[in-house]
Amino acid sequence: MTADSSSTGAVIPKTFVSNFCAFVFLGASVLGWCYRYTGWIEIVGGFLSLAGILSWLAFVLKVIPEKRMEEFQTWADGRIFNNGRVKWFVLGLLVIGLVGASFLGTVEVTWMAGEGNRSVWIHKVGKSEGEAVPLMPGGVVRSLFLTFWTEPTRVRVKVNGFPDRTAEISPWQRYELKVADSFYRPVVVFRPTVELLNMLRNEPMSLSVKVDSQSWMISQYDGRSLWIGCDADVEVPEAKREVWRAILTAAGQAETSHYWVHPLTLTGPIPDLHPGQMIEVALLRDDRSAYTSRKFSVLPAPDRQAFPQEENLDVPKH
Amino acid sequence: MCQNTRLSCRVCSRFVLLAVAALGLGSLAAAQAPLPVYVAFEFQEPSIATKLSDATRESKQKEMRGRLAAKLLSRFPFWSFQSGGPTDYPRMQVWLEKHSQDEWQVHLKLLMQQNLPEVSRWQIQLYPPGEIARRGFPSTVQLLDEIEKRFEEYLGEQSSNDILEKLEQTAPLSTEVVSLPVSPQPPQRALAVLPLQWDKFCALASSEFVISAHWSQGRVSITSKATGEAADYKPDNPQFQGLQIEHIEWNPQTGPPESLAGHLQHLGQLTQVVVRMKRFTLDPASCQSVSLVH
Numbered sequence: 109m110t111a112d113s114s115s116t117g118a119v120i121p122k123t124f125v126s127n128f129c130a131f132v133f134l135g136a137s138v139l140g141w142c143y144r145y146t147g148w149i150e151i152v153g154g155f156l157s158l159a160g161i162l163s164w165l166a167f168v169l170k171v172i173p174e175k176r177m178e179e180f181q182t183w184a185d186g187r188i189f190n191n192g193r194v195k196w197f198v199l200g201l202l203v204i205g206l207v208g209a210s211f212l213g214t215v216e217v218t219w220m221a222g223e224g225n226r227s228v229w230i231h232k233v234g235k236s237e238g239e240a241v242p243l244m245p246g247g248v249v250r251s252l253f254l255t256f257w258t259e260p261t262r263v264r265v266k267v268n269g270f271p272d273r274t275a276e277i278s279p280w281q282r283y284e285l286k287v288a289d290s291f292y293r294p295v296v297v298f299r300p301t302v303e304l305l306n307m308l309r310n311e312p313m314s315l316s317v318k319v320d321s322q323s324w325m326i327s328q329y330d331g332r333s334l335w336i337g338c339d340a341d342v343e344v345p346e347a348k349r350e351v352w353r354a355i356l357t358a359a360g361q362a363e364t365s366h367y368w369v370h371p372l373t374l375t376g377p378i379p380d381l382h383p384g385q386m387i388e389v390a391l392l393r394d395d396r397s398a399y400t401s402r403k404f405s406v407l408p409a410p411d412r413q414a415f416p417q418e419e420n421l422d423v424p425k426h
Numbered sequence: 427m428c429q430n431t432r433l434s435c436r437v438c439s440r441f442v443l444l445a446v447a448a449l450g451l452g453s454l455a456a457a458q459a460p461l462p463v464y465v466a467f468e469f470q471e472p473s474i475a476t477k478l479s480d481a482t483r484e485s486k487q488k489e490m491r492g493r494l495a496a497k498l499l500s501r502f503p504f505w506s507f508q509s510g511g512p513t514d515y516p517r518m519q520v521w522l523e524k525h526s527q528d529e530w531q532v533h534l535k536l537l538m539q540q541n542l543p544e545v546s547r548w549q550i551q552l553y554p555p556g557e558i559a560r561r562g563f564p565s566t567v568q569l570l571d572e573i574e575k576r577f578e579e580y581l582g583e584q585s586s587n588d589i590l591e592k593l594e595q596t597a598p599l600s601t602e603v604v605s606l607p608v609s610p611q612p613p614q615r616a617l618a619v620l621p622l623q624w625d626k627f628c629a630l631a632s633s634e635f636v637i638s639a640h641w642s643q644g645r646v647s648i649t650s651k652a653t654g655e656a657a658d659y660k661p662d663n664p665q666f667q668g669l670q671i672e673h674i675e676w677n678p679q680t681g682p683p684e685s686l687a688g689h690l691q692h693l694g695q696l697t698q699v700v701v702r703m704k705r706f707t708l709d710p711a712s713c714q715s716v717s718l719v720h
Contacts, residue, residue, distance in 0.1 A: 424476045
């Protein structure tokens with residue numbers, strides 16, 4: 109038999125070599141894919157480590173007599189590694205894996221350094237947020253999505269405290285996002301001046317916000333700050349909050365800082381702002397005519413210094 | 427006599443004046459209404475004025491005009507304070523002003539005629555610096571209440587006597603005076619009656635008046651003093667009890683003051699009469715008689 113020749117001679121059969129290489133390549137490919145695209149490598153690696161399945165395997169192998177082991181090895185050598193058809197089976201598995209992986213892409217969120225922990229939601233646009241995944245400083249969160257070359261999947265990534273981010277995932281793509289730099293995008297934080305805040309605190313008015321053709325109305329607007337372009341969960345950068353507190357303290361009303369440091373947001377669909385877009389805010393009287401209004405354009409947000417774009421509205425001065 | 431104690435007279439006078447006004451309001455007798463002083467109110471400060479729609483702003487300003495007029499009337503019941511517009515004279519113009527450090531003031535000015543400078547101007551602190559920061563700007567409804575309250579407080583303070591003085595000097599009390607027949611026997615007193623209903627104006631029964639008028643030789647100013655008595659208005663066709671006065675001094679436009687005795691016959695020829703108060707002297711005793719009557 110060919111099996112005997114393989115175990116005694118110095119010449120290793122080609123079939124054995126090719127099958128062995130195919131097995132190694134299959135395993136390495138699966139592990140490599142898991143390493144690159146999923147967060148499973150620790151689990152898989154742990155499973156395969158001495159502390160995992162190998163320890164159990166070692167225990168079982170100790171129970172089996174050496175003679176039986178040798179018989180098993182001889183069987184495996186002959187039936188698997190020296191079997192010319194196994195090569196095609198492994199290649200088939202590789203092809204299936206390649207085809208399967210060609211419909212998968214992943215999103216990776218990394219938080220290099222920071223304090224505390226954050227929650228991450230990664231879900232297809234239009235689907236429910238689902239459960240949050242915790243993200244610790246130095247940690248990584250990955251999420252696989254079914255996607256197509258012809259129609260990349262749109263995925264919403266939300267890290268609490270930052271604006272959400274939409275990513276288009278193509279097959280084989282690992283869409284990398286870093287907290288917080290990847291999440292700075294054009295967002296406007298709007299607030300009234302101190303004078304206007306005082307005018308509105310006891311007698312709210314209606315606030316109209318228009319972004320292109322979309323419009324929102326906040327009735328009983330009492331002078332709070334407002335996010336335009338992101339949800340209310342986003343945190344105002346500490347430096348900006350300090351500036352605001354200083355403004356209010358100088359005006360003798362430090363206790364009103366809560367009007368600004370926790371901005372409201374627009375209800376309904378949140379506008380996805382792009383540089384150059386025009387936004388118009390207007391405070392409306394009881395007859396819906398404008399008491400005071402302002403137009404401004406959305407600016408780029410290249411870095412954290414430019415985030416968020418702050419816009420104010422004052423009382424009429426004439 | 428009372429001039430030395432004039433200030434204290436003024437301070438205590440407001441209580442009597444309120445009582446007199448109340449009596450006056452209760453009276454149903456047909457009489458000439460006191461001459462009007464119009465009250466105009468505008469928010470004026472842009473941050474407030476433009477906060478309201480045109481219709482609401484006009485409605486609130488109108489409401490405030492009425493409320494301020496009522497307060498002025500209860501403090502100075504000798505004039506008929508009523509809502510007025512920018513073309514009405516004499517006019518007490520009231521408006522809001524915002525100053526540095528977010529201090530808010532109510533301003534008043536008294537205007538007698540178009541194209542004439544204002545008679546005087548007063549300011550009342552509505553919100554001191556820091557108050558708006560502490561509590562926020564009040565709602566419009568609350569703002570009107572607080573303007574009215576602060577205005578009323580100001581009118582109750584001594585400083586409001588300056589308003590009374592300016593009104594006395596400039597705002598007419600009447601445009602009519604009817605001479606009473608001169609007694610044939612001496613002393614011949616030049617008595618007259620003003621169309622000011624006694625039960626409303628009894629507090630003026632010891633006050634002095636100045637009557638400006640035209641006569642055949644130009645303008646004249648007559649100093650008169652209330653006699654402390656009522657008289658029929660008019661003597662030949664009594665309609666109500668008016669305030670009786672006695673002319674004291676004849677002051678032609680040019681030349682020194684003259685005795686009235688030489689001008690008794692001219693009193694009936696006066697035209698374009700304007701009666702103003704020269705010196706208010708409280709006379710509570712006269713009003714007690716009114717109370718007894720009522």
